[in-house]
Amino acid sequence: xxxxxxxxxxxxxxxxxxxAKVIARALRDAGMEVIYTGLRQTPEQxxxxxxxxxxxxxxxxxxxxxxxxxxxxxxxxxQAKDITDVLVVVGxxxxxxxxxKLNEIGITGIFPPGTLMQVIVEFIRQHxxxxxxxx
Amino acid sequence: xxEGIPSASKVQRPERIRTxxxxxxxxxxxxxxxxxxxxxxxxxxxxxxxxxxxxxxNGYAGKxxxxxxxxxxxxxxETNERYRQLLAAGGTxxxxxxxxxxxxxxxxxxxLSLGEVGKCGVSVASLADMERLFDNIxxxxxxxxxxxxxxxxxxxxxxxxxxxxxxxxxxxxxxxxQNDILKEYIAQKEYIYPPGPSMRLVTxxxxxxxxxxxxxxxxxxxGYHIREAGSTALQELAFxxxxxxxxxxxxxxxxxDPDKFVPRMSFFFNAHNEFFEEIAKYRAARKLWxxxxxxxxxxxxxxxxxxxxxxxxxxxxxxxxxxxxxxxRTAVQALAAVLGGANSLHTNSLDEALALPTVEAATLALRTxxxxxxxxxxxxxxxxxxxxxxxxxxxxxxxxxxxxxFQTIDDFGGMVEAIEQGFPQREIAESAYRFQKQxxxxxxxxxxxxxxxxxxxxxxxxxxxxxxxxxxxxxKLNELRRTRDANRVERSLAAVREVALGKTNLMPxxxxxxxAYATLGEICDALRDAWGEYEExxxx
Numbered sequence: 185x186x187x188x189x190x191x192x193x194x195x196x197x198x199x200x201x202x203x204a205k206v207i208a209r210a211l212r213d214a215g216m217e218v219i220y221t222g223l224r225q226t227p228e229q230x231x232x233x234x235x236x237x238x239x240x241x242x243x244x245x246x247x248x249x250x251x252x253x254x255x256x257x258x259x260x261x262x263q264a265k266d267i268t269d270v271l272v273v274v275g276x277x278x279x280x281x282x283x284x285k286l287n288e289i290g291i292t293g294i295f296p297p298g299t300l301m302q303v304i305v306e307f308i309r310q311h312x313x314x315x316x317x318x319x
Numbered sequence: 320x321x322e323g324i325p326s327a328s329k330v331q332r333p334e335r336i337r338t339x340x341x342x343x344x345x346x347x348x349x350x351x352x353x354x355x356x357x358x359x360x361x362x363x364x365x366x367x368x369x370x371x372x373x374x375x376x377n378g379y380a381g382k383x384x385x386x387x388x389x390x391x392x393x394x395x396x397e398t399n400e401r402y403r404q405l406l407a408a409g410g411t412x413x414x415x416x417x418x419x420x421x422x423x424x425x426x427x428x429x430x431l432s433l434g435e436v437g438k439c440g441v442s443v444a445s446l447a448d449m450e451r452l453f454d455n456i457x458x459x460x461x462x463x464x465x466x467x468x469x470x471x472x473x474x475x476x477x478x479x480x481x482x483x484x485x486x487x488x489x490x491x492x493x494x495x496x497q498n499d500i501l502k503e504y505i506a507q508k509e510y511i512y513p514p515g516p517s518m519r520l521v522t523x524x525x526x527x528x529x530x531x532x533x534x535x536x537x538x539x540x541x542g543y544h545i546r547e548a549g550s551t552a553l554q555e556l557a558f559x560x561x562x563x564x565x566x567x568x569x570x571x572x573x574x575x576d577p578d579k580f581v582p583r584m585s586f587f588f589n590a591h592n593e594f595f596e597e598i599a600k601y602r603a604a605r606k607l608w609x610x611x612x613x614x615x616x617x618x619x620x621x622x623x624x625x626x627x628x629x630x631x632x633x634x635x636x637x638x639x640x641x642x643x644x645x646x647x648r649t650a651v652q653a654l655a656a657v658l659g660g661a662n663s664l665h666t667n668s669l670d671e672a673l674a675l676p677t678v679e680a681a682t683l684a685l686r687t688x689x690x691x692x693x694x695x696x697x698x699x700x701x702x703x704x705x706x707x708x709x710x711x712x713x714x715x716x717x718x719x720x721x722x723x724x725f726q727t728i729d730d731f732g733g734m735v736e737a738i739e740q741g742f743p744q745r746e747i748a749e750s751a752y753r754f755q756k757q758x759x760x761x762x763x764x765x766x767x768x769x770x771x772x773x774x775x776x777x778x779x780x781x782x783x784x785x786x787x788x789x790x791x792x793x794x795k796l797n798e799l800r801r802t803r804d805a806n807r808v809e810r811s812l813a814a815v816r817e818v819a820l821g822k823t824n825l826m827p828x829x830x831x832x833x834x835a836y837a838t839l840g841e842i843c844d845a846l847r848d849a850w851g852e853y854e855e856x857x858x859x
Contacts, residue, residue, distance in 0.1 A: 192859075197419035197435050199508025202548045202635075205748050206755050208859040222857025223508055224431065248419055249674075249784060253434030279674050279781050296639040297672040298768045301759055 188312050190241040193221040193230040196250040203275055204245035210301035227257040234270055240312050246276040259289045269313040339593045340551035348708035356711055365701040369609040371602050373660040374625040378701030385663035386688045387464060391416030391441035392675050393788045395451035398441040408682055414464040416440035422509045424470045424843030427792040437788035444796055445838045449477040459487045463494040469511040471498035472520050473842050476833040495536035498524060501562040501734055502541050505743045506548035514735045516850040522573040525580040527826035539587045546589035547635045549751020552600045553717060557724030558743050560607055565734040567616055582622035590656040591633040599713035601659030607721055630656035631665040637672040641767035642779045645669040650687050657691055658704055664688055674781035803836040811835040812845045819849035
């Protein structure tokens with residue numbers, strides 16, 4: 185079985201990349217293959233990167249409050265391309281009231297400030313779609 | 320002795336206690352640790368070179384720090400209302416937080432502004448928005464700090480035109496623009512243009528304000544964001560001061576006399592958890608800067624030697640878990656800033672790991688400062704911890720460590736060169752990851768996160784930014800584009816582009832574009848045409 189492949193992306197205009205970079209390293213140290221897109225990626229670019237890299241997971245880092253626009257767009261683009269086996273998780277500043285909306289579109293891995301890296305690693309291991317990692 | 324409480328003899332001290340920066344702490348400090356310290360040379364009285372103990376002889380008894388709470392969200396109208404509340408609650412200065420489209424020089428209707436308008440701060444797309452932001456706030460009676468970097472010159476131009484409209488002389492107004500592009504490349508990443516033209520914008524502002532707006536603080540050289548990005552206290556100190564040196568060097572290279580612009584430079588540091596190390600950082604900063612200005616640049620005006628700084632408590636230390644604990648963290652951090660001689664201070668609100676602060680949370684944060692100022696008694700004697708064996712040792716070590724970093728960066732050829740080779744970025748990323756690993760391994764405790772967690776957490780009410788801010792801002796923008804003099808806008812933007820390709824000061828052409836109601840996005844695009852954009856190589 186191959187390693188889990190993760191695209192870590194910073195969508196939107198925000199440049200605060202501490203969380204994205206720390207998580208990228210943690211996932212890599214946990215044995216995953218990590219592709220970091222860098223800053224200011226549109227949902228189209230992120231989904232494109234996930235396809236190109238044959239990713240099992242897309243990790244979005246959003247601290248600016250733009251998650252209500254960006255997350256649904258990423259899911260929409262994945263669905264439009266008939267991709268059902270990519271796990272999307274999001275880390276950053278996500279107000280509680282927005283969590284149900286994100287859950288509804290299939291994003292259950294939501295990690296606020298203070299989340300331990302180990303929690304994220306475990307979540308990904310447990311939720312990554314088997315079809316994907318066995319490909 | 321009851322069970323569970325260890326007797327003194329049984330208390331085991333861990334092998335090595337280290338500060339957040341990794342500096343080992345000994346069990347006790349004494350005269351041997353400060354043998355090399357000479358009072359007059361290294362400390363001296365407050366108000367005396369090298370200002371280790373403070374820049375004012377009378378400390379806070381002479382001038383209380385400015386309680387400046389950073390705020391901004393949604394539309395200019397909404398933020399204007401918050402400002403009036405803050406001023407009515409006893410705030411003594413305003414501090415504008417702009418949204419990401421404004422920080423990045425994009426109009427609200429640009430595709431990259433999707434979902435970002437009014438979220439992290441207030442949306443200011445043109446002079447019309449700046450007029451609304453300061454409606455009924457007399458610019459002659461307040462000072463305003465604006466956290467804006469890549470488009471700092473443009474937002475300053477807007478502020479100056481509003482002052483003009485209110486009939487206030489530019490000679491009289493005072494405030495600060497952050498205008499610190501170097502730490503954007505290093506840490507916060509809100510850059511637009513490549514370093515060369517960006518540094519020219521900075522020195523153009525130095526020169527223009529020196530002549531026309533003499534009380535304006537033209538830059539706030541910022542360690543805050545470097546620290547938030549994960550640096551140690553030492554890296555924050557060293558990179559920030561080395562950035563300061565870079566700006567002075569570019570100013571000198573542009574033909575300016577340091578004594579004409581350095582007195583209007585100010586600094587901005589983080590106030591983090593490690594109490595004594597933070598205080599040592601501020602003291603070392605003042606000492607280092609005075610020497611650099613006098614000895615490296617030959618500045619002769621005492622005001623060039625005196626480092627003035629704003630401090631903000633550490634946003635990154637706030638936790639989403641048990642958010643009420645954040646009040647205590649902020650109070651401890653604020654106390655460190657005060658004991659370190661901060662000239663102005665922002666205290667974070669308890670809900671900021673979750674959202675922008677509610678008015679109640681922001682008021683409590685201001686009250687925290689007021690209690691320190693009026694009830695704690697720490698403002699009586701200047702530099703009250705000066706002479707502490709521990710603090711003086713930390714201060715000395717902090718200074719020595721910074722000097723080493725200065726040398727490393729000088730060896731790169733300067734900070735711009737070091738940035739282009741990714742040096743400070745790598746150092747910070749390493750420190751950030753090291754810290755997080757310590758938390759994971761239980762080597763560093765965070766209450767409510769990896770120790771003393773509880774399952775029944777009390778949530779807090781958070782501010783919710785309406786999604787219709789974007790629509791409202793775009794509607795106003797469309798109206799503006801319909802009603803302004805389109806020819807004047809075109810002419811002014813063409814002039815900005817032309818001046819950008821030449822060497823004369825950009826400020827007059829920026830002021831004309833602002834007066835013509837060109838939008839911020841349009842002005843920044845004119846410069847993008849001339850200069851191109853900066854892109855970093857993504858690395859982890």
